[in-house]
Amino acid sequence: MTSIETPADMDGLSRILFGHAAFQYLNAACELELFELVRAKPGIHKAEIGAALGLADRANDILLLGCTSLGLLVKNGGYRVAPVLDELMGTDDWQRFRDTVAFEQYIVYEGQLDFTESLRTNANAGLHRVPGEGPDLYRRLSQNPHLESVFYRYMRSWSELANRHLVEALDLSGSRKLLDCGGGDAVNAIALAQANPDLQVTILEIPDTVRIAEKKIAEAGLSERVTVAGGDMFADSFPTGADTVMFAHQMVIWTPEECTALLRKAYDALPENGRVVIFNSMSHDDGDGPVVAALDSVYFASLPAEGGMIYPWSQHEANLRAAGFTRSERVACPGWTPHGILIGYK
Ligand SMILES: C[S@@+](CC[C@H](N)C(=O)[O-])C[C@H]1O[C@@H](n2cnc3c(N)ncnc32)[C@H](O)[C@@H]1O
Structure with missing residues (x-):
């Protein structure tokens, strides 16, 4: 998605004013499985939708008014899902x-x-x-x-929306051991291990998340090659022996100072020619978008930790330089999420 380059008109302004309500229509339609119903029965009529969803007439009227006026459904006699949903719903x-x-x-x-x-x-x-x-x-x-x-569930899905590009962009053929800092439920570690049969991966995660990652690794049959160490990546030493250190959806959570401290620990833990990988959403260097990066930054400002945002590429590059990585490479990921990859070389 590109940034909005023209100022908002009254229609744009009112959509922002009621943006929270627009999201509630999307959420309710997902929870009620409205789109699945309409896609399975193109041209379906209002009464049939209400009966199938178990909604009273007024409730059904509200839901269909919202979803149609927002362009999620197309009404032409009966109802159909919008082309964008039709296409998306045909994929994982x-x-x-x-x-x-x-x-x-x-x-x-x-x-x-x-x-x-x-x-x-x-x-x-x-x-x-x-x-x-x-x-x-x-x-x-x-x-x-x-x-x-x-x-x-979200974190796995958000990673999977873009980690096919990570698997493609990151040549791990000469790599023996990767450290995945704050690796979550192992979604990226598993994808990289599956694509690189000789790779060993160690995930460093807070103790409460170790059981979640270990379960997913066992389900993928990778317990021999992907292991999880419980610890605090700020307070504890990094596990040794990795030639690649990855931070996936990590450098959006912390302040630039905290990010730099983590990158410095990675630099110290890596051998000469070792690499650090940053994989997360990125914003434009000139601060004008993309809009998804801007909207996602409200969450990072308000909730997970004291400092964080969808930083511009250049902020990560400055952090990498401050941590000792003199050379780095940008890889932008295609798609509607603003994902990017930065690889820093020691
Ligand atoms: C945004 S999630 C990213 C998960 C995974 N890397 C991914 O991309 O799907 C951040 C993860 O970092 C972990 N984390 C947060 N603080 C940590 C710390 N101090 N040490 C180790 N892991 C931490 C969290 O438990 C969480 O699973």
């Missing part, structure tokens, strides 16, 4: 999109209420809305089983 990315909708609804939405306060204080003022103890969202997830499952 549809479930990934739905997992992202659930994450926005159950984790992001409430914390964003504290966005202004987060800007004023330059800190994640929304974290207090996630019940439990812990200095960041990740350490509270295990205290909230529903949020934990929504989060890790």
Whole structure:
């Protein structure tokens, strides 16, 4: 997606004013499986939709008014799904999109209420809305089983929307051991290990997430080559022996100073010619988009940890230089998510 280069008109302004309501139509349609129903029966009529979804007439009217006026459904006699949904629903990315909708609804939405306060204080003022103890969202997830499952389902899906490009861009043929810092449920470690049969991977994760990653690794039959170490990547030493250190969806969470500290630890742990890999969403260097990077930054400002945003490529490059990596390479990923890859060389 490109940035919006023309100023908003009144229609654009009102869509922003009611943007939260537009999202609620999308979420309700996903939860009620409206799009699946309409796609299976193109031309379906209102009464049949209401009966199939178990909605009263007024409720059905509201849902169809919203989804049609927002362009999610096309009404021409009966209803059809919009071409963009029809195409997406024909791929595995549809479930990934739905997992992202659930994450926005159950984790992001409430914390964003504290966005202004987060800007004023330059800190994640929304974290207090996630019940439990812990200095960041990740350490509270295990205290909230529903949020934990929504989060890790989303995180797997968000990674899978772009990690095919990571697998393509990252030549690991000469690599023996990769360290995946904050590797989540092992989604990227598994993809890289599957594509590179000689590669060993160690994931460094907080202790509460180790069981989640180990389960996925066992399901993939990779327990011999992909292992998980419980620890704190800031406080603890990195596991030794890796020639490649990866930070996937990590450098968007922390302040530039914290990111640089992590990159410095990676630099110190790597041998000469070793590489560091940054894989996450990126914003433009001139600060004008893409719009998904801007919208996603509200979450990173408000919720997970004290500092973070979808930083411009140039911020990561400055962090890499400050950490000692003198040469780096940019790889932009195609697709609607603003993913990019930066590879730094020691
Ligand atoms: C945004 S998720 C990314 C997960 C995975 N890398 C991916 O791309 O799907 C961030 C992960 O970092 C982990 N994490 C957060 N703080 C950490 C710390 N201090 N040490 C190790 N892992 C940490 C979290 O538990 C979480 O799984």
